[in-house]
Amino acid sequence: MAHESSPENLVRAARAVGVTDERLLEAVRVTPRAEFVPAAHVASAYWDAPVPLPHDQVTTQPSLVAMMVSALGLTGGERVLEVGTGYGWQTALLARVAAYVVSVERWPDLVEEARRRLAGHGVENAVIVLGDGTLGVPARAPYDGIIVCAAFPEVPEPLVTQLRTGGRLVQPIGPGGRERVELYERRAHGLVHRATVTAAHFVRLYGAHGYDQR
Structure with missing residues (x-):
């Protein structure tokens, strides 16, 4: 079966892996x-x-993006x-x-590309920050949801502290290249595991609370 050059192909792919959030499916469509x-x-x-990106990075498979975003359970005010x-x-x-x-990226050229593309698409409610993602962005915390797009065997502690009580966090847990995407919820005493979203393959998470950047 040939791949289609249409967003509807991605909508169907998201539905096929169990995504039912119509707001999210419409976002994929448009x-x-x-x-x-x-x-x-x-x-x-x-x-x-x-899709490959510079610096040996790679985009997340669209249906997996939809699964991870869906797991955050967003309703619009977060x-x-x-x-x-x-x-x-x-x-x-x-x-x-x-x-x-608030999105954190560690490569300056990717920051500039993302800013340009988001501005070109008219996105005004997102800010791209150059920095170490494992440190989060404490100045803009707390967050209702956190989504991590690289793998490490544990959740970086700064991200836990920046997640509000009742908030959700999705992260691939593993060594990079072989992990499980896990969903957590912040409770008063820390993170509680809520569900395994799926098995997946991600690049490694580098930073002060991730893998050594050297």
């Missing part, structure tokens, strides 16, 4: 992924597949922290289903 991938990969933007911006497609989705998005 947020053109082709505007958030490198020029060399525009033709394959609506395949349900990862402040969300995203760790790992890439070119900003997931950021744009989050901006449609939450009130405000």
